[in-house]
Amino acid sequence: MNDGHIKKKLPRQDIPLTTKVVEVIKHNECFVTVWLEGDIKIKPGQFIMVWFPNVEEKPFTVTCIKENKFSFTALKRGPFTEALFELKVGDLLGWRGPYGNTFNLDKNFKNVCLVAGGIGMAALSLLYQNIKNRTINQVNFKMNLLYGAKNCNGLIFKDIIPEICNNNTCFCTDDGSEGDKLFSTELLEKYLNENQNEEGDNNIDVVYTCGPEIMMKKVVELCEQYNVGCEVSLERYMGCGFGICGGCSINHKLVCMDGPVFNLEELKNLPDFGNHICKCKEEKNESFTKKL
Amino acid sequence: MIDSNLFNIKFKNPLVLASGILGVSAEYFKTLEKSGVGGITTKSISLKPRKGHKNPIMFCDDHGFMNAVGLSNAGIDKSIEMIKKAKQFVKTPIIASIFGGTVDEFGELSKLVTEAKPDIIEANISCPNVKKEFKLFGASAEAAAAVTKIVKDNTNIPVVIKLTPNVTDIKPIAKAVEEAGADGITAINTLSGMRIDVNTKMPILTNKFGGVSGKGIFPVAVKNVYEIYKTVKIPIIGTGGITTGKDAIEMLMAGASLLGVGTAAYYGGIKVFTKVNLEIEDWMKNNGYSNIKDLMGAAHE
Known part of the structure; x- marks a missing residue:
């Protein structure tokens, strides 16, 4: 013993x-x-x-x-x-x-797509930089970033990681002040369509996403529809961060320990996914979000 | 081998999830049941919802775990719903932990929570982290007895009283709650403590003071359980720093009938329950024991 x-x-x-x-x-x-x-x-x-x-x-x-x-x-x-x-x-x-856990980047992946909504890009920032560094000499590796915000002031990661400004990144804003006047989910749908071959198969290995939960819910629906793998990074109010206080529970899982990254299979068993609205947003609302 | 009966309730193993750890969402009770717990204690429930203290509410250093959550909970109405829902999800016995600001509040909570039909009611009269708002009933024999009596008078469910080690002598308090009709005692709650960050010269917890739990308090818990066992005849849920099967055996020998396990889930994740149970069984096999009852209070023979 x-x-x-x-x-x-x-x-x-x-x-x-x-x-x-x-x-x-x-x-x-x-x-x-x-x-x-x-x-x-x-x-x-x-x-x-x-x-x-x-x-x-x-x-x-x-x-x-x-x-x-x-x-x-x-x-x-x-x-x-x-x-x-x-x-x-x-x-x-x-x-x-x-x-918490990590995004799963399979060595065999050849084509990955990141979908970010507003400050959600923060959770994808290290992932983007890691993939970029790891695949710098791989000619046939493809990484696309679809990055949306309410308006041009919300696309701050253009300043934080300037290397995202390249041909493989599409920007969009709700008001059209920069990039396409679309939601990032609409960009994704377009992108998934373009990457579909005649048999309806898709050559995208995985979609990584972080943003408002309602946006991620739509991303997940699209990935299921197009039969593409997906990993989302969830946010909940946290007390301890190490699986003791129970404050971040989502159904039978804890976001701090079992997540924050969940894949499609796991999300199927989490019916509360998609119903979460940030409490501070509810309380503060308007004044800040309007500016974005 | 490690199953037992307490208050006519069947426990498949002696490990009860201690209050304050993960007992928040009904659905998570399913995950806990799968992890091998023998019983689940809810977070302490008050009449009205409470936000608790602001973060930081928890941290851990090399020797001890600290928390000052401040009894955050959804209030009695939502907690009743939660317990009812949890009972549909799990077969594991559920212990409803309650706490009030006055003796009468304890009575009201006891009456109300009975409606949810928990298997046991635990009256928490010993939280060290809400002293500004609440009287520490567990600090005096009279107050502890008064709470015990009113909780008992308002329910037909077995009642255990959770005691604090932050007293000069726990024995008269244990005796008083037994005489007031308690069916059992949970001991111990956390030890009062504090840490200061030396760079900022600031207490780390928002509440400044917190409760110390984990491995470091195990000897204190064993001693308190040992003394309580000598003092009363009612069963004890021995709680405080149990992280291994050997700890569990030791606590049983000190006089516990069930074992509260909380912070161990921090050290080893919730799979710790299965691990500790296996370790208890292994120890029993290797030492010629076939019934866990034979270990209870063995250190007193």
């Missing part, structure tokens, strides 16, 4: 580690990127809990990693994200993690 203690699966930090803010980039009045000092080992799909002393603690995905610093990007939605705009270089924030 094993009388030793059970080992944690991942090397991770479970007590907030406070570290210096090294840069604050206010992209516009709604979006901010914060760079923190230090190294982090995190895989695309995972998230960290960011502690703002005297304010709160919230989950974020890491958007970029450089030598001895990393960043996260936030949309102004409530008191926490408002406070991020007031941060100055040298201020201290805490972080713990990384938590």
Whole structure:
């Protein structure tokens, strides 16, 4: 009998580690990127809990990693994200993690598509950069990004990861202020249609998506219709991030441990998927979302 | 081999999910049942819905786990619905944890929650994280007895009282709740504690103080259960720091009839329940035991 203690699966930090803010980039009045000092080992799909002393603690995905610093990007939605705009270089924030599962990037994939809605691009940022780095010498590897927002001010990842501005990215906005005047789901439908051969088969291996849940629901429906694999990154209110408080449960699963990335098969057993509306959006509503 | 009967309720194994851990959504109870729990305690239920404290509410260092969730819950009405729904999903016995701000509130909660037909009612008189708002009934024998009596008077379901270790002597309190009619005792709740981030000089928990649980508090839990066993005749749900089969055996020997397991799910995920059960069985086989009852209180012989 094993009388030793059970080992944690991942090397991770479970007590907030406070570290210096090294840069604050206010992209516009709604979006901010914060760079923190230090190294982090995190895989695309995972998230960290960011502690703002005297304010709160919230989950974020890491958007970029450089030598001895990393960043996260936030949309102004409530008191926490408002406070991020007031941060100055040298201020201290805490972080713990990384938590959650990762996007599955099969080595045999040759053609992948990323569908982002607004700030949802944050959850796909590391994935995009990883795939790009891994496949840089693979001539026949194809990655497309379909990136939509309410208007041109919402497409801030053009500044954060400039390499997305290439022929394989399609931008769209609800008001047509940049790219096509379409929803990203409409872009996806067009794209899936174009990639269908005469037999109705599709050469896209997988669609990775993150955005408003109602958008992801539609993405999933399209992927099922066109018989393409799909992975979505879900968001729920989180207390602990490591499977104890139960705050992020969706049906019989936990978003923090079983997710945040779920595939088509898993989503079939999660009837609550698609019914979630961000609480702070409900409460704050109009004032912020109108600007986007 | 590891199944037992308590209050005429059949437990397929002694491991009860402790209150405050994952007992939030009815559908998740299915996942818990599959993971091998012998019983499930709900998060503590109050009359009105509570948001609880702001994040950070939980973290863990090398030696202990800390939380100050602040008794967030959906309130009695929604919790009754949740328990009823959960009972359709699972066969595992359900323990409804309740807490009130006054003795009368405990009575009202007891009456109301009985409608959902949980298998056991646990009165939480020992949460260390809501002292500003709530009296710590578990800190005095008289107050603990008063809560016990009113909860008992308002239900026909077996009642266990969850006690706090943050007292000078737990024995008179255990005795008082037994005399007031409690069917059992859950011990222990978390130990009161605090951590400060040295860079910001700030308490990490929003509530400043929190409850310490996990491996580090196991010796404290064993001692309290041992003393309570010596003091009362009613059964004990031994809780606090159990993470392995060997811990479970030790807690049974100290005098527990059932075992509360919570933070272990942090160390090993919810599959820890199956693992600990297997370890208990292995230990029993290797040491010539065929009935878990023979282990209960064995350290007192």
